[in-house]
Amino acid sequence: MVEPAATTPHERVAVGPGRLLVAVYGVFGVAASARAGLQLATRFEQAPAAYLLSALAAAVYVVATVALARDLRRTALAACGFELVGVLVVGTLSLLLPDAFPDQTVWSSYGLGYGFVPLVLPVLGLLRLRATA
Amino acid sequence: MITPLAVAVLVLSLVLAAAGLVLALLDRRPGKPLLQGVLLLQLLLIGQAVVAASLLLGGDRPDDQGAFLGYLVVSALLLPAGLIWSFEEKSRYGTLVLAVVCAVVAVLQVRLQSLWDTVG
Numbered sequence: 156m157v158e159p160a161a162t163t164p165h166e167r168v169a170v171g172p173g174r175l176l177v178a179v180y181g182v183f184g185v186a187a188s189a190r191a192g193l194q195l196a197t198r199f200e201q202a203p204a205a206y207l208l209s210a211l212a213a214a215v216y217v218v219a220t221v222a223l224a225r226d227l228r229r230t231a232l233a234a235c236g237f238e239l240v241g242v243l244v245v246g247t248l249s250l251l252l253p254d255a256f257p258d259q260t261v262w263s264s265y266g267l268g269y270g271f272v273p274l275v276l277p278v279l280g281l282l283r284l285r286a287t288a
Numbered sequence: 289m290i291t292p293l294a295v296a297v298l299v300l301s302l303v304l305a306a307a308g309l310v311l312a313l314l315d316r317r318p319g320k321p322l323l324q325g326v327l328l329l330q331l332l333l334i335g336q337a338v339v340a341a342s343l344l345l346g347g348d349r350p351d352d353q354g355a356f357l358g359y360l361v362v363s364a365l366l367l368p369a370g371l372i373w374s375f376e377e378k379s380r381y382g383t384l385v386l387a388v389v390c391a392v393v394a395v396l397q398v399r400l401q402s403l404w405d406t407v408g
Contacts, residue, residue: 174377178370178385182392189358197354 166287168231169224173283180220180280183272187213187261209260212241212273219280228284235280242266242273289343289404293336294397300329301394308387312380323371326386329393330367337364340404351406359403363396 169177191210199206219234221227246265249256259268266273304325311318318326337360350356370389374382 170377171379171381174373174379175381175384175388178373178388181369181373182366182389185362189362190355193354193358 167226168228168283168287169226173223173287176276176279176283177220177224179272180216180223180276183269183276184213184216184220187216205256205260208245208262212238212261215241216276219277223280223283228288231280232284235277235284238273238277239281242277246274289336289340289401293332293339294401294404297329297332297336298394298397298401300325300332301390301397304329305387305390305394308383308390312383312387315380316383317378317380318374318383318386322383322386326367326371326390329390333364333367333393337361340400348407350403352403356400356403359396359400363393363400366393366396 167173187209191206191213194206195210215234215237219231219238222231222234242262242265245256245260245262249260249263256263261269261273265271304322307322307325308318311322340356340360344353344357366389370385374385376382377385
């Protein structure tokens with residue numbers, strides 16, 4: 156295990172509550188990736204934009220999982236920040252312009268279809284990063 | 289799929305998730321009974337994956353077969369991953385990790401069963 160070159164020692168992200176957070180992130184990353192992969196492989200032409208967006212979101216969840224697990228703080232910060240912006244922007248757009256989103260993405264309606272997990276996870280990730288900074 | 293096996297997976301996963309949650313609230317590490325329960329659940333999941341795979345090979349076709357296979361594979365790999373991830377955590381959060389993966393197994397089981405109900 157390579158320690159990051161930090162100037163001040165800090166608590167690792169993935170211990171204690173961070174351990175649980177990474178586990179939930181991991182489950183969500185796998186679920187979102189599998190679903191997006193399946194959508195792209197079997198019915199891409201139905202809603203290419205929505206499915207590509209889901210695939211992008213899924214990839215970022217995987218990146219966030221690995222970054223949080225390995226204490227890669229900058230990467231984790233960027234990934235969680237991207238997810239939060241994504242769910243807020245796409246969530247708002249999907250409510251204002253429902254016709255632009257013919258099929259559900261993970262971020263539609265602020266992640267309603269996924270129990271709002273997409274909205275909660277990046278917030279918890281950012282809080283955990285701040286708590287261990 | 290075999291209904292008794294599916295019911296057993298669902299009930300055991302929910303019981304283990306609840307037990308894990310209670311243990312975590314009591315600030316306990318997962319003890320031997322919980323770990324044995326997780327092992328038993330894993331054996332049931334492997335059995336179910338084998339049965340479902342052989343039924344698929346035998347010609348049964350649920351709607352959205354890709355999703356069905358996805359749920360099946362993830363349900364068979366989730367507990368080992370959760371065990372490995374929780375192993376190093378010496379606090380209540382290691383117990384909570386196990387509770388969460390068991391709860392996810394229950395959700396996967398419900399999804400699997402609803403897809404399988406479309407066969408025939």
